[in-house]
Amino acid sequence: MGWPSAVSAGKISSDAATFQLTDPNAACAKCHQAIYKRYRTTPMARASGLAIDGFMPASFTHPASGISYRISEEDRRVWLSFERDTTTGSTGQALQGRRELKYFLGSGKRGRTYLFEDEGYWFEIPINWYAKKQVWDMAPNYLTASEMPLTLPVDPGCLRCHASSAQPSLPQARNKYASVPFLHGGITCEACHGNSESHIASRGKQAMTNLNELKPAQRDSICLNCHLEGQAAIVHQGRRLVDFHPGESIFDYASFFVHKAEAGSGGRATSQWEALLQSACKRGAGDKLTCTSCHDPHGTTDTLSQPERIAFYRARCLQCHGASGSATASGATFVKTHHPENVDCVSCHMSRNTSNDIAHEQVTDHRILRIAASGYVPPAKTGPLVAVGATMLGSEVSERDLGLAYAQMAAGGDRDAATRAHELLQSAEKHPEADTDHELHDQLGFLDQLAANNDAAGREYGLALKADADDAFAAGNLALLKAGEKKYGTAIDLWQQAFQDDPVELRAGMNLAIVECGVGQREAALRTLNRILQFSPDHESAKVLLREIQSGRRSCSKP
Incomplete structure (x- = not known):
C-alpha cells in the first residue's frame, strides 16, 4: 500500500x-x-x-x-x-x-x-x-x-x-x-x-497527538475550542484563538465567564460544557468524564434509527450506571429496576429546551438532572461573573480579563457591571503590558464615556490608538468627542480612518457624512454616503441624507 x-x-x-x-x-x-x-x-x-x-x-x-x-x-x-x-x-x-x-x-x-x-x-x-x-x-x-x-x-x-x-x-x-x-x-x-x-x-x-495521553485540560480543550462559549469570552492579550493547536489548553488563550447564579446553559446553544460541570455525573467522575465519553467524534447518530440512537446513548450511561454499580444500587439491580418501561435515559435526564439566542433552535441540557427541567430556564443577566472551570483547571483569571467581561455586561445596560469593570480595568492599567493593550483602553474609554467623563474617555481612546493605530472603535468614539468640542477637522480625520478601513462601522460613516456636509465638503459627504449604501443598501438614514443633499434641501455650505 x-x-x-x-x-x-x-x-x-x-x-x-x-x-x-x-x-x-x-x-x-x-x-x-x-x-x-x-x-x-x-x-x-x-x-x-x-x-x-x-x-x-x-x-x-x-x-x-x-x-x-x-x-x-x-x-x-x-x-x-x-x-x-x-x-x-x-x-x-x-x-x-x-x-x-x-x-x-x-x-x-x-x-x-x-x-x-x-x-x-x-x-x-x-x-x-x-x-x-x-x-x-x-x-x-x-x-x-x-x-x-x-x-x-x-x-x-x-x-x-x-x-x-x-x-x-x-x-x-x-x-x-x-x-x-x-x-x-x-x-x-x-x-x-x-x-x-x-x-x-x-x-x-x-x-x-495522542489524545488519551494529554492532561485533562488539554484533552478537553480540543472540544472546548468550539463547544465552550459562556456569557463572555475574553481572548488574552497577544493571543488569537485561530492559533490554538491540539495539545494546548484553550484556557491559555482565553477566559470564559458565566454569571454565578446561572443554572445550566441558560438556553445558550453552544455552551454544553459549563452545564456539564454542574452535573452530578461530572462532579462524581471528575476528569474521567469528558465529551467523548458519550459522543463519538468520528461518527454520527443521525444515520441510526430512533431505537438504535436510544441504545447508543443508554450504553454510554451504563458505563457508569451499569454492571460496575451506581450510587443508589448495584449495577445489575439498577438496570432492571430503574424505570424499565423507558430505556431512553436522555428523554428523562437531558431535556431539550428552546434556546434564547438562536431562533428556532433547541439545546440539550447537559446538567444531566435527576429530574429533567421542564420548560425554558432563562440565563442569569446580573450578578457576579465566574470563570468557567477555573477552579477545576487551576487557572488564574486576570483583572484585565474579568474587567473586560464585566465591560461586555455594561454594554448591555448593567450599571453595577460598569462600576466593577471600571475598578478592575483601572487596576489592570497599572501593569506595564497595558501600554500595548488597545482593548483595555477601548473599554475604559467606553466606560468613562458612559459616565460622561469625556476628558478621561478621550485620553483612553488616545492610548488605544497609540497601541493600535487601526482601532476603529477608538477612532470612531474619539471622533465623536472631538466633534462635541467642535474640532471638526480632527473628527473628520478620525471618522475617515474608522469608516474607510472598516465599512461595518456604519455609525462612523453617517457621522462622517453629516460633519463633512456641515463644514462644506459636499462631494466628500456624497462619496461617504455612497460607500455606506454600497455595503448597506437598505440604510434608510443614508438614503434620506443623500436625497436631501442631491436635491438641495440640505445645503453643504461652509459655516
Whole structure:
C-alpha cells in the first residue's frame, strides 16, 4: 500500500468562485479508511465548503422589512437576490440587488448560512436556514429588523469552529482578509489530532497527538475550542484563538465567564460544557468524564434509527450506571429496576429546551438532572461573573480579563457591571503590558464615556490608538468627542480612518457624512454616503441624507 502524500492546502485564487477546496482528510484515508468514511458523514466534516457544494434554494419574504429573499444557482454559481417594492415594509422604499455567495457555513443539521465578499471584506448573508423548523428566516437578532442587515462581519473567531485553517484577518478590520478566509471546508482530522506532516513523512513512525495521553485540560480543550462559549469570552492579550493547536489548553488563550447564579446553559446553544460541570455525573467522575465519553467524534447518530440512537446513548450511561454499580444500587439491580418501561435515559435526564439566542433552535441540557427541567430556564443577566472551570483547571483569571467581561455586561445596560469593570480595568492599567493593550483602553474609554467623563474617555481612546493605530472603535468614539468640542477637522480625520478601513462601522460613516456636509465638503459627504449604501443598501438614514443633499434641501455650505 502506498503511503499518502502530505496534506494539501488547496488551490487558492483571488477569485473565490474558482477556489477549489481539497480534501485534506484524504491523506489519512489510506490507513484509516473506516474512520474516514464514517467521519465524512458527521456535521463537523460537513460544517463548511463552497457555496455550490452546499447549495440550498431559498425563497421567502420577511414581513417586518417587506424584503423578499431568494437563493438560486446559475451556471454553478450561487446568488442571493433581494428586493422590495414601495408598497411593502415599514420604509416604503424600493430595494433591489444581489450578491454572489462564495461559501456556506453550517452542516444543515442545525442550520446553514452563506458568505459573500466585497472589496476583501467578508460578510454573512441576512438569512439563515433553521433545520429544526425547516424554515428560512432572518439571522439571529434580526427577526424583527425593519432594514436589511447586509454588513454582518465574518471574523476568524466565527470561522474557526466551522472551517479548518481559518486565516487571520488584516489589521484594518476583523472581517478583511488578504485572500480567502479559510483553506479547508469542514473540520479536518488535524483540527483534533494535530499536524500530520511529520507523521506522513516518517511513514507513521512519528506519532501524532495522542489524545488519551494529554492532561485533562488539554484533552478537553480540543472540544472546548468550539463547544465552550459562556456569557463572555475574553481572548488574552497577544493571543488569537485561530492559533490554538491540539495539545494546548484553550484556557491559555482565553477566559470564559458565566454569571454565578446561572443554572445550566441558560438556553445558550453552544455552551454544553459549563452545564456539564454542574452535573452530578461530572462532579462524581471528575476528569474521567469528558465529551467523548458519550459522543463519538468520528461518527454520527443521525444515520441510526430512533431505537438504535436510544441504545447508543443508554450504553454510554451504563458505563457508569451499569454492571460496575451506581450510587443508589448495584449495577445489575439498577438496570432492571430503574424505570424499565423507558430505556431512553436522555428523554428523562437531558431535556431539550428552546434556546434564547438562536431562533428556532433547541439545546440539550447537559446538567444531566435527576429530574429533567421542564420548560425554558432563562440565563442569569446580573450578578457576579465566574470563570468557567477555573477552579477545576487551576487557572488564574486576570483583572484585565474579568474587567473586560464585566465591560461586555455594561454594554448591555448593567450599571453595577460598569462600576466593577471600571475598578478592575483601572487596576489592570497599572501593569506595564497595558501600554500595548488597545482593548483595555477601548473599554475604559467606553466606560468613562458612559459616565460622561469625556476628558478621561478621550485620553483612553488616545492610548488605544497609540497601541493600535487601526482601532476603529477608538477612532470612531474619539471622533465623536472631538466633534462635541467642535474640532471638526480632527473628527473628520478620525471618522475617515474608522469608516474607510472598516465599512461595518456604519455609525462612523453617517457621522462622517453629516460633519463633512456641515463644514462644506459636499462631494466628500456624497462619496461617504455612497460607500455606506454600497455595503448597506437598505440604510434608510443614508438614503434620506443623500436625497436631501442631491436635491438641495440640505445645503453643504461652509459655516
